[in-house]
Amino acid sequence: MAANNTSDGSKSIFTNYITSPPNYDSWATDIKLWVTGQGYKDHLTTKFDTDKPKWEQIDAQLCSVIKSALHPDIKPIFRPHITCESVWSQAKKLYTNDTQRLYGVGHKLMNIITPKKIEGSISTYLGNVHFALHDFNELLPHVVSSTTEQEKEREQHSTFLMLLSLYGLPEEYAAIHDQILGSATVPDMSTTYAILLRVPAKHSLEPIITPAPGDTTALASFWK
Incomplete structure (x- = not known):
């Protein structure tokens, strides 16, 4: 798959996608598998903890990679969402029925x-x-x-x-x-x-x- 540059200079393992409900499942499965592989599955469902600077740093890096997997057409919808939990929750609201x-x-x-x-x-x-x-x-x-x-x-x-x-x-x-x-x-x-x-x-x-x-x-x- 083609790699995409993230804001922290790392490379995304994902090709940009998720534009509609049919491919949400594939996107969500890939994201969940990747985050779990990094050992940070809890970041998808745990709200941001401002009392833990290291946790915040890791969440920002993960969030950057996750957002890089979004299709450019829908990235503006996710611009206000700056945590893994927020992006994950917003995508689920938009695409699951x-x-x-x-x-x-x-x-x-x-x-x-x-x-x-x-x-x-x-x-x-x-x-x-x-x-x-x-x-x-x-x-x-x-x-x-x-x-x-x-x-x-x-x-x-x-x-x-x-x-x-x-x-x-x-x-x-x-x-x-x-x-x-x-x-x-x-x-x-x-x-x-x-x-x-x-x-x-x-x-x-x-x-x-x-x-x-x-x-x-x-x-x-x-x-x-």
Whole structure:
């Protein structure tokens, strides 16, 4: 990515972006990951502490880099905001609308599965479905408190998206599609995707033996 000069002379690792809700999520994810990597995640949510000069100095440096990642068209909106917490809060107010974002996730998912054909590789197709699952889980936080119940909800979301991904497979995957749905126990997303990734595309497909529960490949762990 192209680097951008910041006011303190350092280089930004980000290309200028975030101009609309669709790319806010990418911007926010990158910023949060970068700030966490620097060891200063608390600066995104903690208000400026004037009693700690060193904290103020670090916050100013981080804020400079974060603002350098904003698209030039919207930088004037953020000019009054001179702390990480203030910039982060303002961006969230401007660009997050959970109802619209959830609608967008649904719309994106339907565009993936409705054509019943795969543009590109099966891994790209499954990756797009899994990305939708990530957004789905983020926008519909768990309503239960215990870790066990939260894990059960995640599994239910995963199974639902996995079944939708099977629905969107083209005709050449019919045999493996029927085999998975005909299993006594519907395999989880990791196992199902591991099976599909081993299927030769655009050929007459022979049934593949479903691995026993727990017998997943190393690649399958990527989808958890």
